[in-house]
Amino acid sequence: MQIIEVKNKKDSKDFLDTARVIYKNDPVWVCPLDQEINNIFDPKENVFFQNGEAIRWVFKDDQGNLIGRIAAFINENKANFGAQRIGGIGFFESVNDKSVAFKIFDTAKKWLVERKVNTIQGPINFGENDSFWGLLVEGFTHPSNGMVYNPPHYRDFFEAYGFEKKMEQLTNHxxxxxxxxxxxxxxxxxxxxxxxxxxxxxxxxxxxxxxxxxxxxxxxxxxxxxxxxxxxxxxxxxxxxxxxxxxxxxxxxxxxxxxxxxxxxxxxxxxxxxxxxxxxxxxxxxxxxxxxxxxxxxxxxxxxxxxxxxxxxxxxxxxxxxxxxxxxxxxxxxxxxxxxxxxxxxxxxxxxxxxxxxxxxxxxxxxxxxxxxx
CATH class of the missing domain: 3.40.630.30 (Gcn5-related N-acetyltransferase (GNAT))
Structure with missing residues (x-):
């Protein structure tokens, strides 16, 4: 497996294209705007970089095929809460292979631990919670703008890795x-x-x-x-x-x-x-x-x-x-x-x-x- 930190335009494109690969046969998924995702990780566009940092990775198999991605971030304004030092992960995507998903989680966790984080929340956004926040576990229908959509099996990946529910986010129609x-x-x-x-x-x-x-x-x-x-x-x-x-x-x-x-x-x-x-x-x-x-x-x-x-x-x-x-x-x-x-x-x-x-x-x-x- 190749683990590639996003550092240039090609890597950034691969980060975006990973989702297109994962959902290429899913008629329900709606691709977020590339520019919207790029702006989240642009210090000139995202005010959260004033008090924090973020990193992205792309994952490929030995043949160079895109198989996953993840972002990790820490906001110093929100990081320290009692005995907790909190970091976040988000924009997780993975092929349907638990070993691949765990390797993706491991990569993000290592980076956060190096920054003294002892509690990881995810999937969340490097921004406010009105967009790209939470893992969809019920209602796999058309996602409205800003709402997370993902395959049902992602829940198994998170819970098998050891993530526990912090809160439920309810959407009513x-x-x-x-x-x-x-x-x-x-x-x-x-x-x-x-x-x-x-x-x-x-x-x-x-x-x-x-x-x-x-x-x-x-x-x-x-x-x-x-x-x-x-x-x-x-x-x-x-x-x-x-x-x-x-x-x-x-x-x-x-x-x-x-x-x-x-x-x-x-x-x-x-x-x-x-x-x-x-x-x-x-x-x-x-x-x-x-x-x-x-x-x-x-x-x-x-x-x-x-x-x-x-x-x-x-x-x-x-x-x-x-x-x-x-x-x-x-x-x-x-x-x-x-x-x-x-x-x-x-x-x-x-x-x-x-x-x-x-x-x-x-x-x-x-x-x-x-x-x-x-």
Whole structure:
């Protein structure tokens, strides 16, 4: 077996092509954009390199055929938590051979141990957890943009190697054409009518900077109490907004303000994977033109709820229900037929309750694993 550290353009191409080899006969898989993956490992594009480091490997058999890949990384802002020093692995792919998979894990573990890591989490992303996070273990259907898709047997590889479940990430599906449950609508409309100090605003491209500031304020306050949390920076939020600008719809990204204070947000995006599945990871000029044409033809029929958050001062006031109602109120009058509510940690009882109140049903389950190095 050949173990090759990614150091140049050829190696980087092999890293990308490994997934194409693994999934060449899988009609469900959607190839992520090459540029999106490359940017994750580019210090000029990924702010996480300011306080961390990452490495990638490609694996080939003795004949030079691609058989696997993996990335390992450490974020010093999140690495040290009590007695744990945490590193991550992600973008794992392997042929269906446990000995190959274990060698891939061994390579990443060795690099992390050299950096004094005693706990490995994976598969995760060298970035925020809204994309490329967790191992798919249930619901091997069309993956929405940013959601991990992998063969079912990867679970056996992780668990046989010694990885144990840290948390489950639940994704529920909503049939938009059915409409929202009457009780949910009444609660949301009542909350809107009674809150005279409440202002609702969609994301405005002309005030991206202000919206990024509000998003950051709400998000950091909402997640501050969670384990090993590191506040996101405005730079990251602005980059995210720029990334979604070509395809976002202001009808599905809303902010709530109470007495003028940023209180809650919901970020819902069209599932561009329904178009990107035709591009095989390439976003050249021709595909950009195809994207515009396919979008106009209303090829995208699914919405994905990427993120929601409410400032602790305004939690338990029904703001989440109000914003979800605003999003799906418009969606029910559009060409969209499905909403994907992803992903919610199994620890988030409040959000799980909202999903149930909406009438959503289980769709997918991902697991974030953890390996204690002894």
């Amino acid at each position: 909503l049939n938009i054409t059915d409409g929202l449950p009457e009780r949910f609508v009444k609660i949301a409309e009542y909350a809107i009518s009674k809150k005279t100090n409440l202002t609702l605003k969609p994301l405005d491209a002309n005030r991206f900077d202000e919206c990024a500031e509000d998003f950051m304020e709400i998000y950091n306050a909402a997640w501050a109490h969670h384990e090993n949390f590191t506040p996101i920076k405005k730079e990251y939020v602005k980059d995210t907004f720029k990334k979604v600008k070509p395809f976002y719809d202001p009808n599905y990204i809303w902010f709530a303000y109470v007495d003028g204070q940023p209180a809650s947000f919901v970020l819902v995006l069209p599932d561009v994977n329904q178009i990107l599945k035709h591009f095989n990871g390439k976003i050249n000029l021709w595909n950009k033109l195809r994207f515009v044409m396919l979008k106009r033809k209303k090829t995208i029929t699914r919405l994905r709820v990427w993120a929601m958050g409410t400032h602790p001062k305004f939690q338990n006031t029904g703001l989440e229900s109000v914003l979800v109602y605003k999003c799906f109120e418009g969606a029910m009058k559009s060409h969209y037929v499905e909403g994907e509510l992803s992903w919610v940690g199994d620890f988030n009882d409040k959000m799980i309750a909202i999903h149930k109140a909406l009438g959503a049903v289980p769709g997918k389950k991902h697991i974030t694993y953890e390996l204690a190095i002894k």
